[in-house]
Amino acid sequence: MALVGCGSALPSLSLSNDQLSHRVETNDAWIRSRTGIAARRVAGPGETLTSLATDAGRAALAHAGWQPQDLDLILLATSSPDDLFGTAPRIQAALGANQAVAFDLTAACSGFLFALITAGHYLRCGTMRRVLVIGADQLSRWIDWDDRSTCVLFGDGAAAVALEACPGAEDGLLGFRMHSDGRRAECLTLQQGQERHPLVEGHTAQRGGFQPIQMNGQEVYKFAVREVPAVLEALLKDTGTATSQIDWLLLHQANQRILDAVGTRLGIPADRVLSNLAAYGNTSAATIPLMLDEAVRDGRIAPGHLIATSGFGAGLSWGAALLRWRGPGGSGA
């Protein structure tokens, strides 16, 4: 597969640390020093997961120079769908991608990475030619805005990547690894409540509805700084790649301290570790494509560049991939 286009869409409201400190007992200095976050976007009226993901998808199509009807597949990575039966088909309809099949994939902050790898397999085996992978989350609706330990971390956003089959040419997915460990699921949850309502005499039925995000921050932090460097080191070994060959380290944007720790452990200089946490916080499945889109558009990521990426989070789940950016209309490296 080749990575040929990208695009993103963000809600218009930017909520600063200072603004949040009027709601919960927190302050800008604490949030910046512990996380690197200065602001996050929050979806307002009229901004839905579907609308943000559609706008991101449209931008990626335009960047790749494709028409919606060129698409064979739309894969939406999200943990906060508008419709639990599937939000991707609504995006398909809004884009007018009538030839495509569209479905959702859920793996929290690893979702985009897992979706990208999944899409890569459809492209490699020849059943599909053009795919749009979208990472989008609107976690603002599942945050307890009175819980300072989580509400300062997350934001809303959507971003997409256009992928194309490239038979005979170098594959842009040079290697990957994926992991999950459900034994540690309770470290980070967005799960069903236990409420039940009377159904018939002697029976109750569960009432649907999710509880706000709950997180053991220290456990998730320790998990990330242990597993992310390990999975990246294993991937570099698998592919015979030296860290000096990597142009960019593109990690899931959860905490600047995690980005710094992973970069240091791998011996990658800070100026090659991409970060936009300060502006957007943790947008879950959107962070990796959002950062990719920003760095492609400002020219940091250029055709042929080698990108080591890693997603990690609830599940617990984590993984890594080695990618070659091609960009629109060229053969890249």
Ligand code: UT7
């Ligand atoms: O997508 C993947 C998902 N999540 C992550 O990757 C998150 C990983 N974890 C983290 O990033 C960090 O654990 C946090 C940023 C969530 C927390 O940082 P920490 O350095 O682990 O802080 P802590 O939980 O140990 O809390 C230290 C203190 C506590 O006060 P005491 O008990 O020492 O008096 C907290 O109550 O900081 C307090 N605290 C806050 N203070 C001001 C916690 N949240 C806040 C806050 N403002 N927002």
